Amino acid sequence: MLIFEKSILIKSDIDKLFSFHRDPNNLSKISPSFVKVNIKSISELPLEKDSYAFLEIKVLGFNTSWEVKIKECVEPHLVKDIQIRGLFKYWQHDHIFEQQGSYVKMTDRVEYLPPFGFWGYVFTPVIYFVLRSMFKFRHQKTKKLFEKA
Numbered sequence: 001m002l003i004f005e006k007s008i009l010i011k012s013d014i015d016k017l018f019s020f021h022r023d024p025n026n027l028s029k030i031s032p033s034f035v036k037v038n039i040k041s042i043s044e045l046p047l048e049k050d051s052y053a054f055l056e057i058k059v060l061g062f063n064t065s066w067e068v069k070i071k072e073c074v075e076p077h078l079v080k081d082i083q084i085r086g087l088f089k090y091w092q093h094d095h096i097f098e099q100q101g102s103y104v105k106m107t108d109r110v111e112y113l114p115p116f117g118f119w120g121y122v123f124t125p126v127i128y129f130v131l132r133s134m135f136k137f138r139h140q141k142t143k144k145l146f147e148k149a
Contacts, residue, residue, distance in 0.1 A: 018076035022046035
């Protein structure tokens with residue numbers, strides 16, 4: 001299992017930040033230009049345990065369908081989604097929120113297995129670079145949105 005993890009401190013109310021991440025419609029607000037997200041359907045809003053989201057994602061010109069299920073939702077600290085159908089052989093994404101004084105430490109932790117068997121592992125550095133770039137952008141954009149006041 002491969003693991004990617006990135007954290008950032010955001011001066012924000014933990015409940016507002018948590019709520020923002022329970023709505024897949026907000027993905028387009030924080031995604032970099034090389035990632036386009038089109039939401040096909042969402043079982044319910046806000047997302048909760050056993051909710052589903054069906055997405056079409058375009059990354060660097062590559063299109064894929066993505067179906068995720070919310071495996072766990074612990075307000076206001078954790079949203080854990082798993083890929084039911086999508087590009088990766090395995091994908092689990094933990095959105096973790098921890099209050100630290102007037103800041104919230106927001107962590108994205110992804111456990112994954114690359115697609116395409118052996119060839120997926122050959123491209124692990126590219127996958128890691130894309131994940132690092134995407135989450136760096138998402139974190140910076142989220143920080144800007146929540147600290148703009």
